[in-house]
Amino acid sequence: xxxxxRASGGVEAAPASQQGMRRQNLAVVMGAVAAHGPLSxxxxxxxxxxTRPAVSSLVDxxxxxxxxxxxxxxxxxxxxxxxxxxxxxxxxxxxxxxxxGVAHLAACVVDLRGAPRVWRRVEQANAGxxxxxxxxxxxxxxxxxxxxxxVLGLWVAGxxxxxxxxVPDGPGGLVANAPNLGWQTVRPxxxxxxxxxxxxxxxxxxxGALAEQRQQGRPAETFVHVSAEAGIGAxxxxxxxxxxxxxxxxxxxxxxxxxxxGPPCPCGARGCLEQYAGExxxxxxxxxxxxxxPVALLTRRARAGDAATLRALDRAGRxxxxxxxxxxxxxxxxxxxxxxAYAELADWLLPPVRAELAARVTVRPWPPExxxxxxxxxxxxxxxxxxxxxxxxxxxxxxxxxx
Numbered sequence: 331x332x333x334x335x336r337a338s339g340g341v342e343a344a345p346a347s348q349q350g351m352r353r354q355n356l357a358v359v360m361g362a363v364a365a366h367g368p369l370s371x372x373x374x375x376x377x378x379x380x381t382r383p384a385v386s387s388l389v390d391x392x393x394x395x396x397x398x399x400x401x402x403x404x405x406x407x408x409x410x411x412x413x414x415x416x417x418x419x420x421x422x423x424x425x426x427x428x429x430x431g432v433a434h435l436a437a438c439v440v441d442l443r444g445a446p447r448v449w450r451r452v453e454q455a456n457a458g459x460x461x462x463x464x465x466x467x468x469x470x471x472x473x474x475x476x477x478x479x480x481v482l483g484l485w486v487a488g489x490x491x492x493x494x495x496x497v498p499d500g501p502g503g504l505v506a507n508a509p510n511l512g513w514q515t516v517r518p519x520x521x522x523x524x525x526x527x528x529x530x531x532x533x534x535x536x537x538g539a540l541a542e543q544r545q546q547g548r549p550a551e552t553f554v555h556v557s558a559e560a561g562i563g564a565x566x567x568x569x570x571x572x573x574x575x576x577x578x579x580x581x582x583x584x585x586x587x588x589x590x591x592g593p594p595c596p597c598g599a600r601g602c603l604e605q606y607a608g609e610x611x612x613x614x615x616x617x618x619x620x621x622x623x624p625v626a627l628l629t630r631r632a633r634a635g636d637a638a639t640l641r642a643l644d645r646a647g648r649x650x651x652x653x654x655x656x657x658x659x660x661x662x663x664x665x666x667x668x669x670x671a672y673a674e675l676a677d678w679l680l681p682p683v684r685a686e687l688a689a690r691v692t693v694r695p696w697p698p699e700x701x702x703x704x705x706x707x708x709x710x711x712x713x714x715x716x717x718x719x720x721x722x723x724x725x726x727x728x729x730x731x732x733x
Contacts, residue, residue: 352388353728355380359388360397360727364442368401368415389416395730396422397442397723418442421483423730425719427537428472428491428529429712432457432510432560433623435468437475438709439484440716442723444544447482448475453623457560458512462521469523476527487730488719489529491518492537492711494561498578505531509596510560529715535563535581536572537714538669542704543567544717552663554654556583557670557710562604566661584608588652606649609671615642625671625708632678643678650679651686654701658691669704670711676703 355378362377363369369377375385392398399422401415420441429436433455439448450471456464468491476486495508505516522528539555549570556564562584566573574580584604585597592601605611609624616639618627631639654666668676668683684698704710723730 353726355384356388356392356727357725359385360392360724363398363416364418364724368417370414371416374416391732392727394732395727396733397727397730420445422485423487423723424479424484425716425723426472426476426479426486426489426529427712427714427716427718428468428489429534429715430456430464430468430491430493430511431534432494435464435471436712437468437471438712438716439475439479439486440713440720441484442720444717444720446713446716447484448478450475456511461511461513461516464511465516465518465521466523469527472527472529473524486527486719487723489527490537490715490718491529491531492534492715493531494534494559494563496579497531497533499574503528503531532715532718533563533565533581534559534711535565535669536574537712537718538704538706538710539565539567539667539714540572541706541710541714541717542667542669543570544714544721545704545706551665552661553665553667554657554661554663555667555669555704556650556654556672557668557704558584558607558609558672559670560609562608564657566663568661583653583657586653586656588649603649603653607646607653612642612646615645625674628675632675640678643675644682647679647682648686651683652690654683655687655690658687658696659693662694664700666701667704668701669706670708673703673705673707673710 358378359374362374366377371385371389372382375382389398393400396419398416399419420443422442424439424441427438433453435452435454437450438446440446452471479486493505493508494510495513496506498504498506503517503519505513507514518531519528535555535557538557542555543549551570552568554564554566564581564583566580585595585599585602587599587601588603588606589601593605594600595602595605612628613624628639632643668679672679680701684701687696687701706713
């Protein structure tokens, strides 16, 4: 919270300006309605400790910024006349999430309540194609989603794009390396047709983890979120905060060696997890081609009891459990979450994953149910991308224009 205090190094911090305090209080009111709404103005005052005149002024500004709406009446829980109900506006600012996968493009628009209002997904091969071409197609898909959202009374206030690669900390919107796409040092802004609508790139595993955190409603949980498409990515959330590593490269679980003398990996090492639990490795072990939707193909074959497919998924689950046992012993998380394709294959992956964890996590309690599939499945990254904008707006609604 803003105010007086002591900054690092023992330097006395300057008092917050009146404008800064108002900005902070707008966020307080917005957060109260987001967490507990619908609320009357009197209820907001009770929730926040702000005076009723202050709440009224702040609410009026949030309505002018189209962040809140006020319905006719609502019971207040207080003695007296019912108040008017404040709620997050479902016909106002929205977040656009985009995703560039190895074999698909996706777009999603969510309103301030976090509800998805527009979905787009196109199955297409993106690996090895020019980055500019793929980004132009993603931009066109995003523009379609924004146009449909506008018909619903929504306007996009921010754009975030999930990519299966390394996105270092710092300004510039750089995708440093996306090996499964064949990208090196790509800046989306250099290829985006509309310079005013360039999305902020972010690692897809990180966004999947943030989506899982929001979906579960456990803001302080420590967990590892692991997902797979062509490659394997992981994200580490510590006490509710995403851990990126010293330079933004944390989460390369797919290149953790599970069998040091195993087959060579394109990364240059041997025996990496991706060579056992990556999509190509599972399909190869099952004797299947990767045409169409590989996850749907594996699911159908596994449900039919195909022996080769079941063996391949068991092998993948044991390798994954071996890698995750190291993560559990190192960081002591509350949970391990299987997201993306792993969530859709969880019926067959969870038993061998849990068996490996039971055999290898022996110095601390570890209940089997601490490994869970994500309910979001393959939608997690694009939802996390869209929800990122909503989170920023609720945390700082003063960024919105006033109408």
